[in-house]
Amino acid sequence: MLKNYLILTxxxxxxxxxxxxxxxxxxxxxxxxxxxxxxxxDSELGTHPPLSQxxxxxxxxxxxxxxxxxxxxxxxxxxxxxxxMRYDSTMQIGENRASMSRSSFAYIFLxxxxxxxxxxxLMSIYNxxxxxxxxxxxxxxxxxxxxxxxxxxxxxxxxxIEGEPFTASAVQNRIPDIVITRAARLAYFGSEESALGKEIxxxxxxxxxxxxxxxxxxxxxxxxxxxxxxxxxxxxxxVQNDDYxxxxxxxxxxxxEGDRALLKEEILHKATTIxxxxxxEYNTIVLEPLSLEEGYASGIFREDKNSLLYLYLVFGGxxxxxxxxxxxxxxxxxxxxxxxxxxxxxVRKAFGARTGDLLLQFVFExxxxxxxxxxxxxxxxxxxxxxxxxxxxxxxxxxxxxxxxFLYGVGITLFFGILSGLLPAWRMSSxxxxxxxxxxxx
Amino acid sequence: xxxxxxxxxxxxxxxxxxxxxxxxxxxxxxxxxxxxMGPSGCGKSTLLNLIGLLDAPSQGNISISGQAVSSxxxxxxxRFRNENLGFIFQSFHLINDLKVIDNVELPLIYRxxxxxxxxxxxxxxxxxxxxxxxxxxxxxxxxxxxQKQRVAIARAIVGKPRIILADEPTGNLDxxxxxxxMDILLRLNREEGATIVMVTHEEGIARQTHRLIRIFDGxxxx
Numbered sequence: 315m316l317k318n319y320l321i322l323t324x325x326x327x328x329x330x331x332x333x334x335x336x337x338x339x340x341x342x343x344x345x346x347x348x349x350x351x352x353x354x355x356d357s358e359l360g361t362h363p364p365l366s367q368x369x370x371x372x373x374x375x376x377x378x379x380x381x382x383x384x385x386x387x388x389x390x391x392x393x394x395x396x397x398x399m400r401y402d403s404t405m406q407i408g409e410n411r412a413s414m415s416r417s418s419f420a421y422i423f424l425x426x427x428x429x430x431x432x433x434x435x436l437m438s439i440y441n442x443x444x445x446x447x448x449x450x451x452x453x454x455x456x457x458x459x460x461x462x463x464x465x466x467x468x469x470x471x472x473x474x475i476e477g478e479p480f481t482a483s484a485v486q487n488r489i490p491d492i493v494i495t496r497a498a499r500l501a502y503f504g505s506e507e508s509a510l511g512k513e514i515x516x517x518x519x520x521x522x523x524x525x526x527x528x529x530x531x532x533x534x535x536x537x538x539x540x541x542x543x544x545x546x547x548x549x550x551x552x553v554q555n556d557d558y559x560x561x562x563x564x565x566x567x568x569x570x571e572g573d574r575a576l577l578k579e580e581i582l583h584k585a586t587t588i589x590x591x592x593x594x595e596y597n598t599i600v601l602e603p604l605s606l607e608e609g610y611a612s613g614i615f616r617e618d619k620n621s622l623l624y625l626y627l628v629f630g631g632x633x634x635x636x637x638x639x640x641x642x643x644x645x646x647x648x649x650x651x652x653x654x655x656x657x658x659x660x661v662r663k664a665f666g667a668r669t670g671d672l673l674l675q676f677v678f679e680x681x682x683x684x685x686x687x688x689x690x691x692x693x694x695x696x697x698x699x700x701x702x703x704x705x706x707x708x709x710x711x712x713x714x715x716x717x718x719x720f721l722y723g724v725g726i727t728l729f730f731g732i733l734s735g736l737l738p739a740w741r742m743s744s745x746x747x748x749x750x751x752x753x754x755x756x
Numbered sequence: 757x758x759x760x761x762x763x764x765x766x767x768x769x770x771x772x773x774x775x776x777x778x779x780x781x782x783x784x785x786x787x788x789x790x791x792x793m794g795p796s797g798c799g800k801s802t803l804l805n806l807i808g809l810l811d812a813p814s815q816g817n818i819s820i821s822g823q824a825v826s827s828x829x830x831x832x833x834x835r836f837r838n839e840n841l842g843f844i845f846q847s848f849h850l851i852n853d854l855k856v857i858d859n860v861e862l863p864l865i866y867r868x869x870x871x872x873x874x875x876x877x878x879x880x881x882x883x884x885x886x887x888x889x890x891x892x893x894x895x896x897x898x899x900x901x902x903q904k905q906r907v908a909i910a911r912a913i914v915g916k917p918r919i920i921l922a923d924e925p926t927g928n929l930d931x932x933x934x935x936x937x938m939d940i941l942l943r944l945n946r947e948e949g950a951t952i953v954m955v956t957h958e959e960g961i962a963r964q965t966h967r968l969i970r971i972f973d974g975x976x977x978x
Contacts, residue, residue, distance in 0.1 A: 317872065325853030661849045664810060665863035665911070666838025668831055747810045751849065 323679045326651065327686075333647050334683070340640030341687025341731065342694055345723045347636045349695035350702070352719035355629065357531075357711055359607055364470035364530060364537050369571045370435075371469060372578060373536060373609050375563040377423065378416045378600035379590070385410035415596070418442055420560030421545075421552050427588050428564065433577035436567040438465035441548055444561075446516050448502075455501050457516065460539035461548040469567045470537045477510045477525030484524075485544040492521035493542040495529035501540075519547065531710040536565065536609075556591040558599075566603075578603045637730055644680075644734035652676060652742045659742055660750030672743035673736070680735030681728065688724045695720065757951050758784040758807055758919065763816035765802050765974075776802045777974045780816070786918070789945040789952045791962035794971035800955045801923055803971065807953055808841055808921045809833050821918065838866050842912030842950075846924035848904040850896040850911075856883065857892045860910045867915060882914040883907075886940055902933035909940055913950070920944065922954040926961055938964060 327334045361368045387406045392399055424439050431437070440462035448455040460466075467479035472493075480491035492514055494502070499509045509523045521543065530538040545551055551562075568574040585601040604612065608622045615621035659672060699713045742750075765777040777799045784790050792800045805811040806818060809825055818826040825836060842863075850859050861879040864870050870878075883892055886906040896904055905925060912920050922941065926934030938961055944950045956962050970978035 321858060322851075322853060329853060657849055658851050661843075661845075661851065662862065662866075663834070664808070664837065664843050665915075666834050666866040668834045668866075671866060748805055751810075751845065 319675055319678045320682070322675070323682045326655075326679060327683060330651060333651060337644055337647050337683055338687045338690060340643045341684055341727055342690035344636050344640045345688060345691025345720075345727055346694040346698055348633060348723040348726070349691070349716070349720050350698050350713070351629065351633060351636075352723070353695075353699055353713040353716055354708070354711070356716055356719065357713050358533060359610060363528075364472045364534065365606060366471050367469065367567060368606050370568045370574055372434075372566045372568065372574055372581075372603045372605065373563070374424075374428065374566065374581060374601060374603050375418060375536075375609065376416055376602060377419050377558055378414060378602070379558070379596040380411050380598040380600060381413040381596050382409050382598050383412045384408075413596070415559070417559040419562045419564065420555075420557050421562045422554055423558045423560070424562055424564045425552065427584060428581065431566070431577060431580045431584070433568050433573045433580055434566040435569045435573075436465045436469055437564060438463055438469050438566075439545070439562050439564050440466055441545070441551070442561040442563065448516070450502065457498060457540040458538075459516065459541045459543055460537070461543050461545045461551070463545050465567075466537075466542075466565075469565055472527040472530070472537065475526045475528060476508055477523065479525055480542075480544050485546065488544065488546040490519060490521045490547070491524040491544065492516070493525040493527060494523060495527055495540055497529045498540040499523075499526050514541070516541065516543075529710075531712065533709065533711055536563070558591065574605070637726060641730040641734050644731060645737060648676075648680065648735050649738040649741075652738045656742065656745060656750045659745055660747050660752075663747040663750065669740075669743045673739050676739030676743065677732055677735050680731050680739075684728050684731030685724075687731075688727060691723070691727070692720060757786040757788070757821060758782070758953070759817075759819045760806070760813075761817050763806060763813045763818065765799070765806060765811070766814040775974050777806070777813075777971075780976055782969065782976065784951060784953060786951055787945070787949045788967065789942070789965040790954070790967045790969060791965040792953065792955045792969045792971060793957070793959070793962050798971045799974040800971050804921050804923050804953060804955050807919075808843060809837055834866075838863060838915065840918050842915065842917040842920045844905070844908050844912045844920065844922040844925045846927040848896070848901075848908045848928075850904055850907055852896050854895075855892070856888065856894050856896070856899070856907050856910075859896065859907055860914050862911060863915045878914055879910075882910040885913065885944075886910045900933075901929050902936055905929060905933075905937050906940065909937070909944075913944060913948070918951060920950050920952045922952065924955055924957060926956065926958060934958070934961065 365371065385408045387408065389404045389406065391402045391404070393402070394400070421439060429437060440460055445456050445458045448457060464480065464482035464485050475496055477493070479493055480489070483489070484491045494509065494514065496506075500506060502514060503509050503512065509526055512523050513520050514523060515521075529540075532538050566577055568577050581601050581603040585599045588599050590596055590599060607625070611621035611625035615624045662672060696715055699715050702708060703712050760780050760782040763777060763780040764775070767774045767776055780803065792803060794800050802811070806813055809818075809828075813826060816826075817824060820836075820840065823836075825833065828836060851862070854862070857876070857879050860882055861875050864875040864878060880889070880892070883889055886909050888903060888906050888910065891899060891903060896907065899907065905928075909925075920941070925941070926937050929937060941952055941954070942964060945952050952965075954965065962968050968978070969976060
């Protein structure tokens with residue numbers, strides 16, 4: 315029976331080549347887009363280095379200080395009663411933000427108020443990457459430098475090609491150790507050879523290379539840099555004053571995903587207890603602990619409170635649309651294709667086929683069509699991802715072909731493929747045998 | 757073998773009831789070759805559809821080989837048709853995408869317990885019986901009308917049904933081809949003992965069968 319179905323499927327698909335082309339195009343294009351979008355999302359938000367502990371990580375990158383003032387609104391309603399106008403007023407007392415400042419943190423603020431939160435297993439403070447111009451053999455190099463403590467390496471697992479991160483002791487004792495990226499190694503030393511123990515001069519100071527890591531794309535702004543230095547090499551980094559704003563950000567690692575929720579609560583509560591240095595100017599401190607996804611979404615949707623929801627809606631909507639359109643097309647093509655075969659349905663029924671047999675046959679055809687489309691989609695997705703990486707359409711973001719994303723894509727397409735075939739197949743296989751035989755006899 | 761008692765068939769629409777057949781009482785014995793004649797629209801094909809269990813009577817009973825088939829559900833009917841009935845249609849109803857051998861094999865794929873090799877062997881034998889062994893790998897579109905009908909006959913007999921129902925099998929053929937088809941049916945009846953009920957418009961064809969039933973305005977008149 316399977317062979318018979320296969321022969322028939324092949325014949326049906328090759329008989330209506332244009333319909334088959336449209337169907338295959340829809341399936342493969344959908345799959346290609348789904349896999350590419352998933353690869354992009356996975357690259358940006360996936361659980362892999364440097365964010366293998368993503369679900370336990372909380373970012374705290376911005377401090378907001380607001381001046382909140384009472385805001386009273388009067389609403390006046392007028393009604394005509396017995397020819398007389400009556401007025402009724404309602405007063406609504408609310409709040410309004412009169413002024414606001416937002417920036418990254420001063421080191422001292424993070425260190426003083428957020429260092430020992432109960433649900434934080436680790437905390438790292440790092441700065442906002444100044445860049446240095448280096449002139450080497452008459453060539454100008456620009457190095458973006460990230461100054462961090464040792465916890466940075468325990469929270470972000472950057473991939474070391476050689477060596478290791480600088481230690482807590484190196485940070486404490488201001489030992490001039492440096493970690494550079496593979497690209498920085500090539501740019502500075504002119505070769506892919508080991509750079510361990512070699513010296514790099516930055517900002518008129520010499521540093522010894524202790525580790526080389528794979529570079530991160532600039533979109534991973536929380537940890538991307540050309541070189542990593544211990545915090546004390548940033549002058550006056552822990553200067554004691556009352557200025558809460560500065561160039562530092564922080565990241566926390568909780569023991570579990572559940573603890574992360576608690577940590578967020580603790581940070582939000584902390585915001586209400588921190589003294590305000592200039593109460594005549596501001597009266598509220600706002601801290602916004604964010605997961606990676608929330609941080610990513612707020613970057614796109616201008617830090618709106620619902621940005622993560624918007625992100626899901628936009629990507630979900632786009633992906634839904636890309637699945638829905640070919641599904642509708644497939645249903646349409648399937649109805650036309652199956653309608654043409656009513657005589658065959660009649661004959662099969664007359665000779666003993668049951669509704670289930672016919673349903674199976676038509677669904678089988680759809681599955682084969684979807685699998686062929688899936689194969690083409692696979693090739694197209696590999697090609698597109700390769701092209702995106704080669705042409706750097708998304709800057710230095712490198713997309714990886716994800717087999718699991720592809721299999722999910724095939725699964726989704728198969729699901730909709732079957733669904734799109736099921737409805738017309740059910741309609742036609744339920745057709746009365748005499749009615750079916752009367753239509754387009756062969 | 758086939759027994760219809762007080763069979764009535766009414767086609768109902770929202771506004772009109774059309775009596776297609778009424779008070780049909782018919783017996784066809786095993787091994788009998790019966791032809792059904794009558795003017796267009798008199799109910800011949802409806803009668804054949806009822807005997808073939810492709811349609812259900814509005815009233816009355818149909819039994820085949822002593823089984824009250826008119827009470828069967830659709831699944832049981834499908835199985836009964838597959839094992840006991842073979843159909844030949846005026847317009848052949850072959851599947852153009854399948855080769856002759858695959859068309860003939862079609863009824864067997866719905867029969868339980870038959871392997872691919874066995875199915876292929878039975879199909880080859882049936883094709884041989886209608887003299888088309890040399891066209892086994894052809895597609896229906898590559899065959900003449902007479903050859904198509906012979907393929908349809910092979911398909912009808914491949915499952916060794918006890919009853920063959922033929923709806924104007926010679927209707928689309930010239931007289932020579934028509935007679936060839938008739939000869940095959942007569943041989944099947946004579947040599948294989950197949951019970952055949954055939955609807956025809958042609959007096960000459962009908963006269964070659966054992967018995968002629970005439971239908972007029974939905975009633976059996978002879």
